[in-house]
Amino acid sequence: MSRPVLFFDSGLGGLTVLREARLLLPERRFVYVADDAGFPYGAWEEDALLTRLLSLFEVLLKAHDPEAVVIACNTAFTLAGAALRVRFPDTRFVGTVPAIKPAAERTQSGLISVLATPGTVRRAYTRDLIRSFADRCAVKLVGSEKLAICAEAFLKRQVVDEAVLRAEISPCFVTSDDGQTDIVVLACTHYPFLAGLFRKLAPWPVDWLDPAEAIARQLRRVVPDVPFDADAHFADQAVFTSGEVSPELARLLSGFGLKRPQSLKFF
Incomplete structure (x- = not known):
């Protein structure tokens, strides 16, 4: 099974980018991570949010070993994009910045x-x-x-x-x-x-x-093709840092092809 592409956002907004990425990378499987325990990011102090993001990615990269990571959040990437690339030089990061x-x-x-x-x-x-x-x-x-x-x-x-x-x-x-x-x-x-x-x-x-389509095009440029495996997409999952995934949320995520919502308790 190929390595997944990891999408990261503070909540559900990155699903707009995931929707476009599925069209351009149909052969890839995906992990969608929502830091809903920290949502919303807009009001955070910069130092505290940067510390949180670096700590969270230590956990996520070890857990999922992604082929690439899409930071589908302007607030997170404009703050932490450079620091993430320095801390994790072997990981491909695709960022989201104001268009x-x-x-x-x-x-x-x-x-x-x-x-x-x-x-x-x-x-x-x-x-x-x-x-x-x-x-x-x-x-x-x-x-x-x-x-x-x-x-x-x-x-x-x-x-x-x-x-x-x-x-x-x-x-x-x-x-x-x-x-x-x-x-x-x-x-x-x-x-x-x-x-x-x-x-x-x-x-x-x-x-x-x-900017969702442009982000998906950049992801396609940096992620290599792999053979299509229809069974792999049954492994697509969503992860929520609050540890809470309601039945209603699970149904919403299934509409985006994320069929196995999981929780990752993170403070």
């Missing part, structure tokens, strides 16, 4: 907003991306403490207050003498699950830029 470069290439008005967690907004990494790729654009960083939580609730078929969503996305919409915002970068993998509601609630149409 500022493609946004700058596509915008017509030059007005871009980046909708992210507060942690991603604070990162020097994010501001370096703006300086490197969007220095001729007006980029507004919008940090939300609520949207990732709303996305998790939406996935679990709980009621989501549209007034809350509208208030969270409204700062993204800017007008100036040159025009108005035409691209909003979804800089948290949870947010694409809410994209339909965002379109409904937006004051005008914009391109909601989801």
Whole structure:
């Protein structure tokens, strides 16, 4: 049996990337790890979160020996990506960063907003991306403490207050003498699950830029082909650091091809 690809996120948002990866890597099996005991990451202090991530990956890499790891979380990768590569030099890491470069290439008005967690907004990494790729654009960083939580609730078929969503996305919409915002970068993998509601609630149409497909393409570039084994996919699993996997959550995960939810108690 081939080595798996490990997906990592604070919660369920990385499933948006896993969905795309399955299309491009049909021969691979997957392990999806949700650090739901630490969710949400956006409000964590940087040193504490970095320590947690390094400790958690010591456990995960030994347990699963992955072919590659996708950090399907902007907050985690912009903070810990470099440190993870130094600590685990033999592991291929594919990161998730705000899609500022493609946004700058596509915008017509030059007005871009980046909708992210507060942690991603604070990162020097994010501001370096703006300086490197969007220095001729007006980029507004919008940090939300609520949207990732709303996305998790939406996935679990709980009621989501549209007034809350509208208030969270409204700062993204800017007008100036040159025009108005035409691209909003979804800089948290949870947010694409809410994209339909965002379109409904937006004051005008914009391109909601989801990086999931680009991340999956990068994964395909770095992971070698292996012979397809249909039986291997019965071993696909999800792991939750809270140690809690409800029947409802197990049913949700089965829709993403993750048929063996497990728990990993981690503090």
